[in-house]
Amino acid sequence: MVGTFYRAASPESKPFADIGTKIVENSVVCIIEAMKIMNEIQAEAKGTILEVLVENGQPVEYGQRLFKIKQG
Numbered sequence: 001m002v003g004t005f006y007r008a009a010s011p012e013s014k015p016f017a018d019i020g021t022k023i024v025e026n027s028v029v030c031i032i033e034a035m036k037i038m039n040e041i042q043a044e045a046k047g048t049i050l051e052v053l054v055e056n057g058q059p060v061e062y063g064q065r066l067f068k069i070k071q072g
Contacts, residue, residue: 002062003034005054017067021049030066047071 007015007030017029020042023043047069054066 002060003032003039003058005056005066006031006033006038006051007056011029015053017043017049023047023049023069028057032060041066043069044069045069050071 007017009016009031016031017023017027023029024046025043027043028040029043029049030041032041049067050070051068052066053068054060054064060066
């Protein structure tokens with residue numbers, strides 16, 4: 001396990017990215033907590049979020065897909 005996936009900065013905050021959210025390169029889309037450090041994860045492409053592939057609070061691994069996007 002690399003870390004824990006979080007969709008928002010806190011339980012009260014709205015998600016960084018949800019289905020239908022338009023993103024650009026370097027948009028923050030989630031946080032991965034690893035070794036008590038919160039790492040903001042940025043989008044690598046421009047597009048629209050089609051699906052969130054990981055549940056909030058779920059452990060994630062290196063190379064695991066977190067979102068499906070429609071590029072463009």
